[in-house]
Amino acid sequence: MEWISVAKKEIVINTSAEKVWEALTIPSLRNKWETKRCEIDFRKGGKIYLEYGRNVTFKGVIIEIIENEKLVLKDIEGYLTTWTIQSQDEGTKLSIEYTGNWVGDHDISEMENMLFRTFLFMLNLKNFIEDNYDQREQFWKSWLGLKMRTEIDRVKVVHVHENTPASGKVQAGDYIQAVNGEVVNHFDGCEIAITQQPVGSKIKLDIIRNNEKIKVTANTIRFGTLLK
Structure with a gap:
């Protein structure tokens, strides 16, 4: 059975390591961009x-602190979250x-979604740091239930x-090839193509099911809700 032990993402921010550290570790600042x-x-x-x-939610304990460089957390299941900060010429x-x-x-x-x-x-x-702008309202506007x-x-x-x-139209085991004509080959691209559309948007899916190509159309509803 397939398994994964490590998952990683990174980004470069045009600011100092100290500013990034503060945004991670000061609750009032963290609430401005994440929580x-x-x-x-x-x-x-702690x-x-x-x-x-x-x-x-996330519940855990801090197991390592290197100021302005590293913060390691362990959750209640024993999984680790490691934040690493590195100064570079570009930020x-x-x-x-x-x-x-x-x-x-x-x-x-679940891991890919996280x-x-x-x-x-x-x-x-x-x-938030570069432009003082919070764009969380643009995230997870709608979904199909996949x-x-x-x-x-x-x-x-x-x-x-x-x-x-998506219920009754899409099945577990289907493979999504394209969303509204745009090819998708990774979780992130497919999730963005669906969830950042306004509620009520028509979504056209190109699907492979049992080696056959089919097309499915459905309208999004507010993220996390169910049809009445």
Whole structure:
């Protein structure tokens, strides 16, 4: 069975390492680009609680601190989150690395969703620091009810939520080739193409099912909701 142990994203921000460190470690600043509620007992062994909305939270402890360089967290399942900050000529490189054990389609889908979500917040941090702009309202506007993962260079549907626009049209095991005519070959691209559309948008999917090509059309609804 396929498994993944490390997942990583990085971004360069036009500011100092000290500014990035402050944005990561000061709760009032972190709330401006990532969380709705942030509690940090900032010491080795201290607890950290992050609340993002939509019932998404993180609970863990701090296991390593190197000021302006590295922050390592361990969640309640023992998985690690490592933030690394490196000064460069063009600014500061911020990296995040998740270390765990994701096995099978559903676990890998959850991992990719977590990594994608974090990367959007990292982009928002860049906007917040460079332009003093919070773009979280642009994230996750709508959905079709699909749970997906990347499989080599394809996007595989691993679950379809009941009472959503995709229910009865898309099946687990389908492969999404294109969204509104644009080829997608990775979770991130497919998720952006769907979830950043306004509610009520018509989405056209090119799908491979049992080696046959089919087309599916559905209208998005507000992210995380169900059809009435």
